[in-house]
Amino acid sequence: MSDAYYLQLTEQLRYLIDQNNAQGERKLPAERTLAERFATTRVTLRQALGQLEGEGLIHRSNRRGWFVSPARLVYDPTRDAGFNDYVRAQGRQPYTVVLGMETRPHLPAARALGLSDDQPFHHIRRRRYVDNRAVLVESLWVVPERAPELLGIYTDQSLWGLLRGRWGHHLANRSIRMVSEALAPVDAEELFVAPGTAGLNICRAILDDQQRPIEFDEEHWLHDALCISVELSGQQ
Amino acid sequence: MSDAYYLQLTEQLRYLIDQNNAQGERKLPAERTLAERFATTRVTLRQALGQLEGEGLIHRSNRRGWFVSPARLVYDPTRDAGFNDYVRAQGRQPYTVVLGMETRPHLPAARALGLSDDQPFHHIRRRRYVDNRAVLVESLWVVPERAPELLGIYTDQSLWGLLRGRWGHHLANRSIRMVSEALAPVDAEELFVAPGTAGLNICRAILDDQQRPIEFDEEHWLHDALCISVELSGQQ
DNA sequence: CCGATGGCTTGGTATAGACCAGAAGTTTGC
DNA sequence: GCAAACTTCTGGTCTATACCAAGCCATCGG
Incomplete structure (x- = not known):
C-alpha cells in the first residue's frame, strides 16, 4: 500500500480479480459499479485499471468492458x-x-x-x-x-x-x-x-x-x- | 486527423515536438502552458501526451517535465x-x-x-x-x-x-x-x-x-x- | 562565499459531472 | 420465426477545478 489512493485501489482490484478469476468469472463489473463500490470517481478508478492493464493483468475490449487477461x-x-x-x-x-x-x-x-x-x-x-x-x-x-x-x-x-x-x-x-x-x-x-x-x-x-x-x-x-x-x- | 480531440492534439504536439527538436530544444513546455495554447484542459492534454509517451516519442522525468526521447x-x-x-x-x-x-x-x-x-x-x-x-x-x-x-x-x-x-x-x-x-x-x-x-x-x-x-x-x-x-x- | 530557506513552478492525484457512440439485449412488427 | 427498431448499458472522451508534493531557484543570512 502506497500513499496514492489509486495505487491502493490497484491492490484491492487485484484481490477482487483473483477471487473472480478463481470462480471462472473473467469479466470485471462495469466501471461505474466499481467506482461506486470503492467510493471514488470513474477517473481515479480508470487510473487504477490502467495500472493493471499496463501490468498485463487485465485488458479491455472496446466499449464492451474489462476482462482478465489469459496467460501470455x-x-x-x-x-x-x-x-x-x-x-x-x-x-x-x-x-x-x-x-x-x-x-x-x-x-x-x-x-x-x-x-x-x-x-x-x-x-x-x-x-x-x-x-x-x-x-x-x-x-x-x-x-x-x-x-x-x-x-x-x-x-x-x-x-x-x-x-x-x-x-x-x-x-x-x-x-x-x-x-x-x-x-x-x-x-x-x-x-x-x-x-x-x-x-x-x-x-x-x-x-x-x-x-x-x-x-x-x-x-x-x-x-x-x-x-x-x-x-x-x-x-x- | 481522427474524431477524438485528443488524437488531433497528439498530431499537433507531434509537429511541435519535431520543430522544437530541430532547434535542439528537448524539453516540452509546461502542461498548463500547452493546455492553454491548445485551448483544452490538462486532463485532455495529458491524454494526448500519454499517447506520445506510449509511442516512445516523449517521456517524463518525475515532477520535472516532459522531454523528447532519444533514439532507442x-x-x-x-x-x-x-x-x-x-x-x-x-x-x-x-x-x-x-x-x-x-x-x-x-x-x-x-x-x-x-x-x-x-x-x-x-x-x-x-x-x-x-x-x-x-x-x-x-x-x-x-x-x-x-x-x-x-x-x-x-x-x-x-x-x-x-x-x-x-x-x-x-x-x-x-x-x-x-x-x-x-x-x-x-x-x-x-x-x-x-x-x-x-x-x-x-x-x-x-x-x-x-x-x-x-x-x-x-x-x-x-x-x-x-x-x-x-x-x-x-x-x- | 556558501548553505539554508522559502516561494514559485511543475507534474501527480483527485472530485463531480456531462455527453457520445458502440455493444448488447429486448421489443415490436411483419 | 425473424429481422428491424428501440432501449439500455458500457466504455470513451471531455470540461472545470482543486489541492498536494517534489523540483527548482532566487533570496537571505551567516
Missing part, C-alpha cells in the same frame, strides 16, 4: 515454428482471419529487403487469435518473383509451409526487430481495442539460403499477449 | 556484449551506479537456476544510464561458490569480464525471457519516473559450459529506451 503466449523468435504450431504446442487454439490481399509497393519492406523503393509486393493482411481473443494483426509483403500466384491460391494456411512446399524456398537468414508501441488507430480497430493501447511491434526480413529476399513481415501484438523467450546454448 | 538503444540478446560495450559501439555514453550489495536468498533466482529455495546469492543492484538518462535498473544474483569474494572486489566494472577474467567462467547457456510490464513503485522511483510507467522486464539465467548455474539477472528497462534486434543466419 510464449514465443521464441529464434525458432521457425509457424503461429499455428506454437500456439497448439502450448495447448491453445489458434485461429486466423484474412483481412485483405493486394499487390503494391511498400517502402519499409523494400528498405528492409534491400530492394528498390517502387518494388511491388504481394501483400496479405491477417488477424490472428489465441483462444478466441484477437492478439495480433500482421502484414506480409512477399516478393512476387518468389511466389508468383500467391494471392490466387492463399487462403489461410501456413505461409511458410506454402513457400517451402510449393516454391521450395528455404528461409535461412532473418533479421528481427522488436519495439514497444502504442497501437495506431487502424491497428487498434482491427484488434477491437481502444486506440493507443500498448502493443509490441515485431518486424522480420527474411532471405533464403542464397541471400535472395523472400519476404518482409510486420506484426502488431497486444502487449499483454506475449512473452518472448530465447534459449541459447554454445559458447560465445 | 539497439540490443541483441543473442550476443554477449556487455552493456558498456554495446552502448559505446552505438556512439553513446554508458554510466553505471551501484545501488546496493548484499548476500541473501532470492526465490526467482533459485527457481530459474534450478537451486534450492534457500540458496543464498551475492546480490548487486545497479542503475544504468545512456547519455545521462537512467534507462534501467537491474538486480544480479550470483551463485557465491562461483565468485566467492565478489562483493568485496566489485565496484562498477563489467561483471561478465570479472567472472571470466578472475574465476575463469565461460558463460555458455542462457535462457532469456522478456515481457512488457508497468514499473513497480520501487523500480520507478529508482529510475526517476512515475509509478506505472511502461517498462520491459528482461530476465536471464546463465549456466557455464558444464551446465553449472552461474548467475541470474533481472532488468527493468524504460520501454522507450530499447529496440531489440536479432540477426539469425543458418537454415532451420
Whole structure:
C-alpha cells in the first residue's frame, strides 16, 4: 500500500480479480459499479485499471468492458515454428482471419529487403487469435518473383509451409526487430481495442539460403499477449 | 486527423515536438502552458501526451517535465556484449551506479537456476544510464561458490569480464525471457519516473559450459529506451 | 562565499459531472 | 420465426477545478 489512493485501489482490484478469476468469472463489473463500490470517481478508478492493464493483468475490449487477461503466449523468435504450431504446442487454439490481399509497393519492406523503393509486393493482411481473443494483426509483403500466384491460391494456411512446399524456398537468414508501441488507430480497430493501447511491434526480413529476399513481415501484438523467450546454448 | 480531440492534439504536439527538436530544444513546455495554447484542459492534454509517451516519442522525468526521447538503444540478446560495450559501439555514453550489495536468498533466482529455495546469492543492484538518462535498473544474483569474494572486489566494472577474467567462467547457456510490464513503485522511483510507467522486464539465467548455474539477472528497462534486434543466419 | 530557506513552478492525484457512440439485449412488427 | 427498431448499458472522451508534493531557484543570512 502506497500513499496514492489509486495505487491502493490497484491492490484491492487485484484481490477482487483473483477471487473472480478463481470462480471462472473473467469479466470485471462495469466501471461505474466499481467506482461506486470503492467510493471514488470513474477517473481515479480508470487510473487504477490502467495500472493493471499496463501490468498485463487485465485488458479491455472496446466499449464492451474489462476482462482478465489469459496467460501470455510464449514465443521464441529464434525458432521457425509457424503461429499455428506454437500456439497448439502450448495447448491453445489458434485461429486466423484474412483481412485483405493486394499487390503494391511498400517502402519499409523494400528498405528492409534491400530492394528498390517502387518494388511491388504481394501483400496479405491477417488477424490472428489465441483462444478466441484477437492478439495480433500482421502484414506480409512477399516478393512476387518468389511466389508468383500467391494471392490466387492463399487462403489461410501456413505461409511458410506454402513457400517451402510449393516454391521450395528455404528461409535461412532473418533479421528481427522488436519495439514497444502504442497501437495506431487502424491497428487498434482491427484488434477491437481502444486506440493507443500498448502493443509490441515485431518486424522480420527474411532471405533464403542464397541471400535472395523472400519476404518482409510486420506484426502488431497486444502487449499483454506475449512473452518472448530465447534459449541459447554454445559458447560465445 | 481522427474524431477524438485528443488524437488531433497528439498530431499537433507531434509537429511541435519535431520543430522544437530541430532547434535542439528537448524539453516540452509546461502542461498548463500547452493546455492553454491548445485551448483544452490538462486532463485532455495529458491524454494526448500519454499517447506520445506510449509511442516512445516523449517521456517524463518525475515532477520535472516532459522531454523528447532519444533514439532507442539497439540490443541483441543473442550476443554477449556487455552493456558498456554495446552502448559505446552505438556512439553513446554508458554510466553505471551501484545501488546496493548484499548476500541473501532470492526465490526467482533459485527457481530459474534450478537451486534450492534457500540458496543464498551475492546480490548487486545497479542503475544504468545512456547519455545521462537512467534507462534501467537491474538486480544480479550470483551463485557465491562461483565468485566467492565478489562483493568485496566489485565496484562498477563489467561483471561478465570479472567472472571470466578472475574465476575463469565461460558463460555458455542462457535462457532469456522478456515481457512488457508497468514499473513497480520501487523500480520507478529508482529510475526517476512515475509509478506505472511502461517498462520491459528482461530476465536471464546463465549456466557455464558444464551446465553449472552461474548467475541470474533481472532488468527493468524504460520501454522507450530499447529496440531489440536479432540477426539469425543458418537454415532451420 | 556558501548553505539554508522559502516561494514559485511543475507534474501527480483527485472530485463531480456531462455527453457520445458502440455493444448488447429486448421489443415490436411483419 | 425473424429481422428491424428501440432501449439500455458500457466504455470513451471531455470540461472545470482543486489541492498536494517534489523540483527548482532566487533570496537571505551567516
